[in-house]
Amino acid sequence: MKFYRSHLLIGIDDSSLQAGVKEFETALRNELAKHNLTDEINILETGTLGYFGTGISMLVYPEQVTYVNLKLEYIPEIVSEHFLKGRIVHKYILDKLSSKYDFNYQGRIVLKNSGVIDPENIEEYIGTGGYEAWEKALLEMKPEEIVAEVKASGLRGRGGAGFPAGLKWSFTQPLAAEQKYLVINADEGEPGTFKDRLIMEGDPHKLMEGIMIASYAIGATKAYIYIRGEYKLCISRLRKAIDQAKEYGLLGKNIFESGFDLDVEIKIGAGAYVCGEETALIESMEGNRGTPRSKPPFPGVKGAWQRPTVVNNVETITNVPAIIKNGAEWFKGFGVEGCTGTKVYTIMGDVSMPGLCEVDMGTELRKIINEFGGGMKNNRKFKAALVGGAAGVFLSEKLLDVKMDFNSLNEYAAVLGSGAILVMNEEVDIVEMLWSVIRFFRHESCGKCSPCSNGNEILYKLINNIRNGEGKEKDLDLMLHIAAVMNDTSFCALGESLLLPVKSAIENFREDFLQRMK
Amino acid sequence: MPIFINGREFELKPGETVLEVALRNDIYIPHLCFHPKTGKAGKCRACIVEVEGRRGLLTSCNLVAEEGMKVVTDSKQVKDAQKIIVDLILSSGHHDCLSCEQNGNCELQDAAYYLGIERPSFDLAPAEIETDNSSEFIFVDRSKCISCGRCVEGCTRTVVNEVLNFANRGFETRISFDNELPMGESTCVQCGECVQLCPVGAIIDSRMIGRGRTWELEKVETVCPYCGVGCKLEMHVDRQKNEIIRVTGVEDSPTNEGMLCVKGRYGFDFVSSQDRITTPLIKENGKFRAADWAEVIPYVGKKLKAIKKEFGSDAIAGLTSAKVTNEENFAFQKFMRSEIGTNNVDHCARL
Numbered sequence A: 001m002k003f004y005r006s007h008l009l010i011g012i013d014d015s016s017l018q019a020g021v022k023e024f025e026t027a028l029r030n031e032l033a034k035h036n037l038t039d040e041i042n043i044l045e046t047g048t049l050g051y052f053g054t055g056i057s058m059l060v061y062p063e064q065v066t067y068v069n070l071k072l073e074y075i076p077e078i079v080s081e082h083f084l085k086g087r088i089v090h091k092y093i094l095d096k097l098s099s100k101y102d103f104n105y106q107g108r109i110v111l112k113n114s115g116v117i118d119p120e121n122i123e124e125y126i127g128t129g130g131y132e133a134w135e136k137a138l139l140e141m142k143p144e145e146i147v148a149e150v151k152a153s154g155l156r157g158r159g160g161a162g163f164p165a166g167l168k169w170s171f172t173q174p175l176a177a178e179q180k181y182l183v184i185n186a187d188e189g190e191p192g193t194f195k196d197r198l199i200m201e202g203d204p205h206k207l208m209e210g211i212m213i214a215s216y217a218i219g220a221t222k223a224y225i226y227i228r229g230e231y232k233l234c235i236s237r238l239r240k241a242i243d244q245a246k247e248y249g250l251l252g253k254n255i256f257e258s259g260f261d262l263d264v265e266i267k268i269g270a271g272a273y274v275c276g277e278e279t280a281l282i283e284s285m286e287g288n289r290g291t292p293r294s295k296p297p298f299p300g301v302k303g304a305w306q307r308p309t310v311v312n313n314v315e316t317i318t319n320v321p322a323i324i325k326n327g328a329e330w331f332k333g334f335g336v337e338g339c340t341g342t343k344v345y346t347i348m349g350d351v352s353m354p355g356l357c358e359v360d361m362g363t364e365l366r367k368i369i370n371e372f373g374g375g376m377k378n379n380r381k382f383k384a385a386l387v388g389g390a391a392g393v394f395l396s397e398k399l400l401d402v403k404m405d406f407n408s409l410n411e412y413a414a415v416l417g418s419g420a421i422l423v424m425n426e427e428v429d430i431v432e433m434l435w436s437v438i439r440f441f442r443h444e445s446c447g448k449c450s451p452c453s454n455g456n457e458i459l460y461k462l463i464n465n466i467r468n469g470e471g472k473e474k475d476l477d478l479m480l481h482i483a484a485v486m487n488d489t490s491f492c493a494l495g496e497s498l499l500l501p502v503k504s505a506i507e508n509f510r511e512d513f514l515q516r517m518k
Numbered sequence B: 001m002p003i004f005i006n007g008r009e010f011e012l013k014p015g016e017t018v019l020e021v022a023l024r025n026d027i028y029i030p031h032l033c034f035h036p037k038t039g040k041a042g043k044c045r046a047c048i049v050e051v052e053g054r055r056g057l058l059t060s061c062n063l064v065a066e067e068g069m070k071v072v073t074d075s076k077q078v079k080d081a082q083k084i085i086v087d088l089i090l091s092s093g094h095h096d097c098l099s100c101e102q103n104g105n106c107e108l109q110d111a112a113y114y115l116g117i118e119r120p121s122f123d124l125a126p127a128e129i130e131t132d133n134s135s136e137f138i139f140v141d142r143s144k145c146i147s148c149g150r151c152v153e154g155c156t157r158t159v160v161n162e163v164l165n166f167a168n169r170g171f172e173t174r175i176s177f178d179n180e181l182p183m184g185e186s187t188c189v190q191c192g193e194c195v196q197l198c199p200v201g202a203i204i205d206s207r208m209i210g211r212g213r214t215w216e217l218e219k220v221e222t223v224c225p226y227c228g229v230g231c232k233l234e235m236h237v238d239r240q241k242n243e244i245i246r247v248t249g250v251e252d253s254p255t256n257e258g259m260l261c262v263k264g265r266y267g268f269d270f271v272s273s274q275d276r277i278t279t280p281l282i283k284e285n286g287k288f289r290a291a292d293w294a295e296v297i298p299y300v301g302k303k304l305k306a307i308k309k310e311f312g313s314d315a316i317a318g319l320t321s322a323k324v325t326n327e328e329n330f331a332f333q334k335f336m337r338s339e340i341g342t343n344n345v346d347h348c349a350r351l
């Protein structure tokens, strides 16, 4: 094995690919070769480094500095200054303020390896202790013990609703069925949410390991990853991960001579938001029109092809290996009572450092915005945060100290949802924001039930009227009334959840609406 | 224990839904997508009720009735929500009741009347009315469609012709024949099951347009004259003109459960056709002339006897019709075998 004096981690994700990271990497290699540095400096491809909108980024060890927004023409300067002479080129590194932010994921769970290991190399994952939990689960634990451990950990679903994962598994585990399925919900349709993408891009093997443990726990010999088609890089990395796991005997028939078989297949979705809803997802997987099914029966009892099916979010399952390896008690050391573990957030909008972070459940919104989002961009005044995605809530300044976990947000009639945080400064008009939320819902309503398809249409007309200065104050009451009926009577949570943004926008930012009526 | 609906007690049958118990006991709950034949769909959401001890509003069409359940169908909360739901549906299309063929026979009209909705309140109807008259017997007006899904369910699961489905999503959802073909160019066989099931005037018999409203027509139940299946149907008759205006299937007939084929439903114009043969005819010198039964029966008998005598029994064959009854068919084959003495007897349904 070679020893390098320096390691350069280059973040490969969809946005850096768009910025031309591959070309950059080749040029960098050539430049290093020109200076005979190839044997001293190692270039590693890794998942996202955790920033968003920063183009090509590169993390340099051992100095732990991050270059962002890199361009081809910076290469000669960086190589000769930094890698040859050891002087960091400060003008290209992340904002000087950045030293005060905690971009260090080492203590975290889901993103622990992201931006650290090469996600396309199973050995690097194994080198971090990967697949030990799978071995432990399969060889030392009974399925019901795994379910009990996950139950005890308090892990709740990260797909939006926060349903306890262990409890969900406990319904399916005891069922005697010829075939059961595990389905990983990687549809990630919530606007502004891309945490699952970054998890899969950064550490696909951890998801694979979680899938293996969960499948064994519920007795599923077939697992599907239902992933949105736009996630090309995730798909190719997951495919590689599956192939490598098969090669290493971690998947397939009679794994570790245990008698347990498992096959994992990727199903590619066509991009409808409603297909993230678990029963619509199953319909779509079966090749039907993607509309939700009525519950009960719940998928855990009758799901894909009428067989017991557990549907879990990517992030939920990615937490599982660490729980099995370190135990439920360890996991409960993160987060708060009733809402254990960490949560991955994507922070967008008017903050200095849009990106993602993984913090304890129960961390205050203010802290997330200020410390992990880098605070307000250009020191503008905070106005609102849309928390939980399009189906989320517009929170005002008053609520900035809310603790971000399922229970605390509930107290404010808000939701954690998918973990998307969209921050808006004083210049943002909430009318515009609500307009785009309603436009989104109107576009994504599947049309199965009347309150949602008709309700969204009329809400869209009403908000358009307001936007065009033709609205009346009583339209606001009408909008609230319609959204409330949609909430009470829609077939699925898509139609139900529009009430949250409508109500919070109109109630917390009424002035913005009245402004348009003058 | 019984179930309580609006304070009244009702017996329940195993597996029945709350909507079914209510309807069986003449308690009206608006319901636009449920139909006994196509079952619950949960699409219209108009059938909501409140149940004591359960949170929120529940759709009664997929709520299994339980003993001791206390259901309220007419609380303010229920009716307020129903009013918005039905008003939105009514507003979503061109439900011009005055000129609509389903006027008086429309389930949306029933729901709106029950809820006291005088006119649509929302500006939702599409600018253009989209009709399809490419099919011979069936007229489609998509601007009246409420996406209840009954026709789709009926076409794909009841008659299993698999022509109808939904295209697009959300407010733009529309019924589609095959892959968005005009109905007349699709693989539709015009069985009319979709017409039978449509709760509104979106898919109707094209030949009934403008020929009488539902209450002006007399309904006569009878058996289809075409084949031996014996589907029960209802003729909608204009007595004054002595014309059949339309035919519908009888839903509670065990033979056909409301289904009919294209002939049974639409092939009734022969009844008043000018070309119809109303007397027996005898061909003389290459031309037919009218005759009466008294003349014809002995005439045929004489001829048959002569043929049998000269050429033998097997020179004669008998072909009968599916339009007559089983008993008549039985008598005919008996006649062929024992009187004529041949097994040469067949029936048009073999064709």
Ligand SMILES: Cc1cc2nc3c(=O)[nH]c(=O)nc-3n(C[C@H](O)[C@H](O)[C@H](O)COP(=O)(O)O)c2cc1C
Pocket: A156, A157, A158, A159, A160, A161, A162, A163, A165, A185, A186, A187, A188, A189, A190, A273, A274, A275, A276, A277, A278, A279, A311, A312, A313, A314, A316, A317, A492, A493, A494
């Ligand atoms: C309209 C709609 C969209 C959804 N989209 C997603 C999604 O993209 N990803 C996801 O994991 N869950 C999504 N969900 C939630 C799923 O229905 C389901 O609750 C979740 O996948 C369960 O996994 P969990 O228990 O691990 O959270 C959506 C729900 C609704 C109603």
Ligand code: SF4
Pocket: A274, A291, A292, A444, A445, A446, A447, A448, A449, A450, A452, A453, A490, A491, A492, A493, A494, A495, A496
């Ligand atoms: S609420 Fe109704 S129309 Fe809206 S997405 Fe769900 S099922 Fe489809």
Ligand code: SF4
Pocket: B138, B154, B155, B159, B161, B162, B163, B164, B187, B188, B189, B190, B191, B192, B193, B194, B195
């Ligand atoms: S007439 Fe029959 S075959 Fe044609 S669309 Fe209607 S139900 Fe289907």
Ligand code: SF4
Pocket: B144, B145, B146, B147, B148, B149, B150, B151, B152, B175, B194, B197, B198, B199, B200, B202, B203
């Ligand atoms: S055409 Fe009639 S039966 Fe078919 S979906 Fe529309 S309203 Fe329902």
Ligand code: FES
Pocket: B030, B031, B032, B033, B034, B041, B042, B043, B044, B045, B046, B047, B059, B060, B061, B062
């Ligand atoms: S009748 Fe129950 S939802 Fe339509």
